[in-house]
Amino acid sequence: MAVRSRRPWMSVALGLVLGFTAASWLIAPRVAELSERKRRGSSLCSYYGRSAAGAGAQQPLPQPYARQWPEQSPPPARQEFQGPQLPEAAPGVTSFRSSPWQQPPPLQQQRRRGREPEGATGLPGAPVAEGEPEEEDGDAAGKRRGGRPGSSHNGSGDGGAAARSSRPRDFLYVGVMTAQKYLGSRALAVQRTWARFIPGRVEFFSSQQPPNAGLGHPPPPLPVIALPGVDDSYPPQKKSFMMIKYMHDHYLDKYEWFMRADDDVYIKGDKLEEFLRSLNSSKPLYLGQTGLGNIEELGKLGLEPGENFCMGGPGMIFSREVLRRMVPHIGECLREMYTTHEDVEVGRCVRRFGGTQCVWSYEMQQLFHENYEHNRKGYIQDLHNSKIHAAITLHPNKRPAYQYRLHNYMLSRKISELRYRTIQLHRESALMSKLSNSEVSKEDQQLGVMPSFNHFQPRERDEVIEWEFLTGKLLYSASENQPPRQSISSILRTALDDTVLQVMEMINENAKSRGRLIDFKEIQYGYRRVDPLHGVEYILDLLLLYKRHKGRKLTVPVRRHAYLQQLFSKPFFRETEELDVNSLVESINRDTQSFSFISNSLKILSSFQGAKEMVGHNEKKIHVLVPLIGRYDIFLRFMENFENTCLIPKQNVKLIIILFSRDSGQDSSKHIELIQEYQNKYPKAEMTLIPMKGEFSRGLGLEMGSSQFDNDTLLLFCDVDLIFRGDFLQRCRDNTIQGQQVYYPIIFSQYDPKGVC
Structure with a gap:
């Protein structure tokens, strides 16, 4: 009886042992494999990631401020766009870095070679070689920028690209039409300015022949797509249609919006993303500045009444649905062209097969800005106005210097906005400290004060800060150290224009919902004084133009008084000293007769005594x-x-x-x-x-x-x-x-x- 009663328990124990043994044989290798993959994925340090040719290839990590979007995997290219085949990538080497002008082999050829396509979707990578000329591998670049190798920290106290890359980047594809002669100038300026702020991918389209072919000069590191059978002749009708076909064949299901841009346009990536995310890309939408042709061309472009096109200079934007409908009929559009203008023909093709045309919105003329000045010189001369600030694209900038000038102005505007946002945060922090009965920090006390004309309380008559009276052109002062009547200086004029511009932006912030628009006319008169501890104070009598566009349309001049205080933000300064480093190194070497690199470097960093002896040289x-x-x-x-x-x-x-x-x-x-x-x-x-x-x-x-x-x-x-x-x-x-x-x-x-x- 005792032996019989123990048999069921022995069977259960034996079953458990056998079950755990079988589970260890089946599950343990899989767990080890997953752990190894996780370990590899967390230890990526290379600038471009591991080789795409090896098994378990990893996607490259985004680098701080370099705007290197992760390599994407487009659908397989159609036969018409197959470029030269890439050689097999060696283990641990990225092949597209050394050959930026070549396209990847098609999916079928990769499978015939006996290797699996790269990427999570099993599709080949895009033919890109993104980056600036000075960019290096992740280790070197990370050390130079002050962050850890392969990390998203840039060494400046913020998260670098980590915060910006939190949103999906596969949103907008921009194809820039350029020519070989502009790859080292206009195209390179685009890559160094606005291209890095686009929420997606930017690629340049040129003729099939590589740039500088036969001249022995290395091409600039740009993601250039060489379209087969396309040259750089003008007008670029075939190039424009082939670029749109390339977008459709490679990226249709990957990006929501597609843009055709010139190499002399400037695009504000953040404003463009904000604008496009308010629209539905699944609908057929064709966006840009509406055009009908100039006076000499009216009636000669083959446009029926009510038909239009989007002008190519400020840029044309297509939704995914427009490309899906239009591209299968591009061959027919190329065979039936009525003009030499490629933007007119693209608009005709979109209207014929895409089921839509360029939007008739008046606002598009402001968002897609074209310089219509009478004596335009290939660039936008006046940047300090509301039209430039409200625009999404700005055209033209014919020379790289103009592109850098415009980009520098936009960055300065961004700095001003961030400094203003800093003051707002200090005010909120000071208010929260008062509401929570906690001590207000010293910095919040200085920068978080609300605007008021009574910050400074003079105790004696001599301490009163005098007001200066100003008109549109003259400044009157009662101060002893200034002339009583003088012309308004350029610095004061710039400050006044900037102040009025901010006031008008605040007034017209809700102009659409209110059904009215107010334009600035001139300053009738005003008062100004400077409080050294707080900021500049203005009392301005403004002549404005009131325009009502809802209901009964009305346009009347009005006068308003504006009481303004422009507070000082946190001061930033940098000490600079003109120093001839070469002369300093020669002086140190001559004095010490030392040829050690380390000792010379330490002397350069620690001892500047020799600079006083070389004043004549410096x-x-x-x-x-x-x-x-x-x-x-x-x-x-x-x-x-x-x-x-x-x-x-x-x-x-x-x-x-x-x-x-x-x-x-x-x-x-x-x-x-x-x-x-x-x-x-x-x-x-x-x-x-x-x-x-x-x-x-x-x-x-x-x-x-x-x-x-x-x-x-x-x-x-x-x-x-x-x-x-x-x-x-x-x-x-x-x-x-x-x-x-x-x-x-x-x-x-x-x-x-x-x-x-």
Whole structure:
């Protein structure tokens, strides 16, 4: 009985043992594999990630501020767009980095080669080589930026790209139409400015031939798509249609919106994303600035009444549904073109097969800005106005310098907005501290005060801050250290324009819902004063234009008083010192005779004592121009003074003698011999002689001498009878501002010092 009663328990125990053993055989390898994958995924440090050719390939991580979006996996390209095949990627090497102009092999060819396609969806990667010329691998770039290798921290106290990459980036695809001759200029400027702020991918489309082919020059690191059978001829009708077809074939199901842009347009990525997220990409939408053609082309573009097109300059935006309907009929659109304008033909194709046309909204003319100035010079001259601030795209910027100028202005606007947001946060923090009965921090007390004209309470009459009266052009002041009546300076004019611009933006913030728009006309009069502890205070009488566009339309002029206070935000400063590093290194090496890289680096970082000994080398070089004819004795005295003042102390100066001579030339031989003597005595000194024939002319001589130098050269126009000291040269450097200020010294002359009391 006892043996029989134990058999069921033994069977249960044996079953458990066998079950755990079988589970360990089946589950343990899978758990180990998952752990290994997780470990590999968390230890990525490479800038582009691991090789896409190996098993378990990982996607690259986004880097801080470089805007390197993770490599995406587009659908397989159709046969018409197959480019040259890439070589097999070696283990641990990304093939597209070394060959940025090649396209990936099609999906079928990858499978025939016996390897699986990359990416989570099993599709080949896009043919891109994104990045700037100075970008390096993740380790080097991370160390240089101050963050950890492979991390999203940029070393500046914020999360870098981690915060920005929290939202999905597969939202907008921008195709930039360019040409080979612009890849190193316009296209590169686009990549370095607005392209990194696009919520998606930006690629450049050019002809099939690689840039700089046969010239031995490396191409710029741009994600360029070379379209087969397409050249860079103008008008780019075929290129535009083939680019749209490429978007459809590779990225239709990946991105919601698609944009065709020129290489001379500027796009505000954040405003464009905010605008497009308010629309439904599943509907056929064709966005841009509506065009009908200029006056000479009316009736010649093949447009019926009520038909239009989106202008190509400010950019054309297509929803996913438009491309889905239109692209299968692109061949027919290419065969049936009525004009040479590619934007007109694209609009005709969208209207014919996409079932829509460019929107008739008046607001699109403001969002997609085209410069219609009469004497436009290839760029937008006036940036400081509300139209530029409200626009999403700005066109044109024909030169890279114009693109950088506009980008710099937009970044300065962003800085102003962030500083204003900082003041708002300080105010909220101070208010919360008061409501919670906690102590208000010192910084919140200074920056979180609400606007008021009574912050400063004068105790005596002399402490009262005086108001200045201003009109549209003049400023009247009662201060003793200012003229009573003067023109408004450019700095004050800029400050007034910026203040009025902010006021008008606040007034028109809800203009649509209220059914009215208020435009600024002029400043009738106003008062202004500066409180050094708090900010600038204004009382302005503004002449405005009231426009009502709801109900009964009305336009009337109105006057309003504005009481404004522009508070100071947190001060930021940076100490800079002009330092010739090469001269400093040479001085340290000469003094210590040390060739150790580490010791020299430490000396550069720790010891700046040698900079005081090299003031003459670090100061701005002065070019002394002296026109001369005859007067040998006076010239001899001038050279003696120049030797004592400049040559012996080794001042950073260069002497240029413009020597006029008559036909005989006998009167200039002594001058030439004297200059040669000084050149032999001081071989390192810079002294130049410019001979000229004819009658003496001081203006002609100075013009001839100054024409030998660049525009940023510091010139001292000097007479031969002038005697000066070393401190005079320093005053010339201090009181001369390039492009703004000329220094006219007051010369002591005409009097004998012995006879003057």
